[in-house]
Amino acid sequence: MDAREQAAWAAIAAVPDPELPALTLCDLGIVRGLRIDGDDVEVVLTPTYSGCPATETIESSVHDALAHAGIHRVTVVRQLAPAWTSDWISAEGRRKLLAYGIVPPAAADVGAGDVIRIRPQRLSCPRCGSADTERLSAFGSTACKALHRCLACREPFEHFKPI
Secondary structure, eight states: OOHHHHHHHHHHHTOBOSSSTTSBHHHHTOEEEEEEETTEEEEEEOOSSTTOTTHHHHHHHHHHHHHHTTOOOEEEEEOOSSOOOGGGSOHHHHHHHHHHTEEOOOOOEEOGGGOEEOOOOOOOOTTTOOSOEEEEESOOSSTTEEEEEETTTOOEEEEEOOO
16 A cells, blocks of 8 residues: 555544544445545445435545545545445444444344344443343434433433444
8 A cells, every 4th residue: 555545544544423423434334445546536435324414424524534634636436335234333433332332233144145134132231231221212313323221220322223
């Protein structure tokens, strides 16, 4: 990897997700690629879902981060297939989610014929560790999270749903 590509990756790796600022775009696994052709840089992003309201903000943040790194000829490509999956969240991203107070999704099992099986996940409270929890709502602050409550410490918490 040459110095220009290293600088581009470093700039992108520092861009926080606008809805989950404790994670970067790379932590979420939405940065699918980076191509450099002379002075032109192309960044490939796969949004967490096709209707994600943060997509334009994310693209703008990528442009800004690269411009700050001295890279100005940037094209951001939205790649919708294959669709993003929560399995693309990095191990570091999962640790950051938990530290932020959001239970990360369980990994999906891929069976024969690419059938994806999402197994029920027993959630433990990210604050006190108790497994005595309940779901309050299928939707939290964003559509990709559900709202739960710990029955031991009574604190609410979110769970990033497996997709």
